[in-house]
Amino acid sequence: MxxxxxxxxxxxxxxxxxxxxxxxxxxxxxxxxxxxxxxxxxxxxxxxxxxxVLASHVMTPKVVSVTEDEPVLEAVKKMGKYNISGLPVLDSQNRIVGVISEKDFLTRMNEKQAPSFMQVLQQCLETSGCLMVSFKSLKIGDIMSSPPVTIARDATLAEVAGTLDRLSINRLPVCDESSILVGIIARSDIVQVMC
Amino acid sequence: MKNYFKKMSGGGQRPPKVTLYEILWSWAGAFLGIAPVAWLNYSLLQGTDFVYIIGSFGASAVLIYGAVRSPLAQPRNLLGGHLLSALVGVATYQLFHPYPWFAAAFSVATAIALMHATQTLHPPGGATALIAVIGSDKIHDLGFWYLVFPVGIGVLIMLVVALIVNTLAKKRKYPEFWF
CATH class of the missing domain: 1.10.287 (Helix Hairpins)
Known part of the structure; x- marks a missing residue:
């Protein structure tokens, strides 16, 4: 900054x-x-x-999300359809309980901690097969990152940018007082506000 | 010590030169502003006990006809600066005239302080205060009438001329603010 x-x-x-x-x-x-x-x-x-400028001003209010008891395939479909790399995960009361992103899939496909796509690909090519099969029986709640990093609706732009930067994350779900998801802020939203 | 002298080296840049247009309007404004005040003094009311023109008017002319955007040139500063300084000058003379060197210094210093405190800083005010102390017997005899003749009347005439002339000039705007 x-x-x-x-x-x-x-x-x-x-x-x-x-x-x-x-x-x-x-x-x-x-x-x-x-x-x-x-x-x-x-x-x-x-x-x-x-x-x-508050989080509620820059967030996208319509959030594509999944629930924790849906099969993993549901998250894969939505991330593919909307061309996004991560989704907030909700429980049955619409409270945010985690985030699922490409990183979580990659971690599941490799023994390494936080592997890159190329490292996963390498393992797939070197060994007989990938670990993809095991995903079929899993629920989203099994592989999501939890607890999620979220931010309050009335957080300032400085706090939003600071959190994204400090934790090296790309999106930040916005919650109200009772953890109900109300929006999401991506890194690109911050850039738009500044210019 | 090194820093002390380094501060004196300046290092900044002087502002750009004004255009010929500005120079001509400044000349016209100053001529038309000083003329009626001087005419009052030398022609209309010659031989009376009053003085209508004092040196500090020349300094005011620089600001209100030559640097019209300056905060120092605005009506609040022109009127307030001259009147407060005149008050300080006359009071200082009456209190301290047996010690002219002290009265002279005290009047100018106090005038500046008072103008700062009242947001009416106008450099010619310092001259107005000083003239009240070091001026002729004619000035001293005026007492507090000094605030009206020559200061009040003269400054008002010059202000009216500044409003007329600076509004006529297409690229000028005066005042930036009144009070």
Whole structure:
């Protein structure tokens, strides 16, 4: 976030000087005074936006989700159909109980902790077959990541971005006070707000 | 110590030069603003006990006809700065005139402090306060009338001219704010 901040602050004295030349009349300020004011004003605007924009403003309210007692195939179908890499998992009362993502499938297909797709493929090619067969009997609840990382509806944009960054995750389900899923925020949603 | 002198080196850039258009409007404004005040002083009311023009008006002209965007040139600063400084100047003279060096310094310093505190900073105000102390007997004899003649009347005339002239100039806008 700070890098973002600095890259927008690279106004030079020259830029300001050129701008001042275009303003008719004598502007009673030096270019460097303007830069000082600009930097402080920019930081102020940034922190205002970061705390004024809430998770509920940037989230996608219509969430594709699955329930924990559905077969794994259901998650596979939905992730394929909507071209997404992860889904929140709900219990029968619509409370979020976990998240299922490509990572969970890969982990199941390999002995390694958090393997990549290529590592799984390597194992499939080197050994006689893949472990795919074993998925058929499993329920989503068996392979999902739980407990899920979620965020409250009134969390600020700064908290959302910080959580995504700190945990290196790509999506963050948004919940109300009683763990009911109300939306989801993907990394790309944050980029859209900033630009 | 090194830093102390380093601070004096500046390092910043001076603002750009104004266009010929600006220079001409500044000239016209200053001429039309000073003219009626000077005419009052030298022609209409010559021979009376009053003074209608003081040096600080020249300084105000620089701001209200030459740097119209400046916060220092706005009506609040022009009126407030001159009147408060005049008040400080006259009071200082009456209290401390046996010690002219002290009265002179005290009047200017206090005028600046008061203008800052009231958000009416107007550089010519410092001159207005100083003139009340170091001025002629004619000025001293005015007492607090100094706030009305020459300061109040002169500043009002110059303000009206600034409004007329700066509004006529297409690329100018005056004031930025009133109070």
């Amino acid at each position: 700070n890098q973002f901040n600095e890259c927008f602050q690279t106004l030079t004295d020259e830029d300001v000087f050129e701008a001042m030349k275009r303003i008719p009349g004598y502007v009673d300020i030096t270019p460097s005074d303007f830069l000082d004011i600009y930097k402080i004003a920019f930081d102020h605007a940034l922190s205002r936006i970061r705390s004024a």
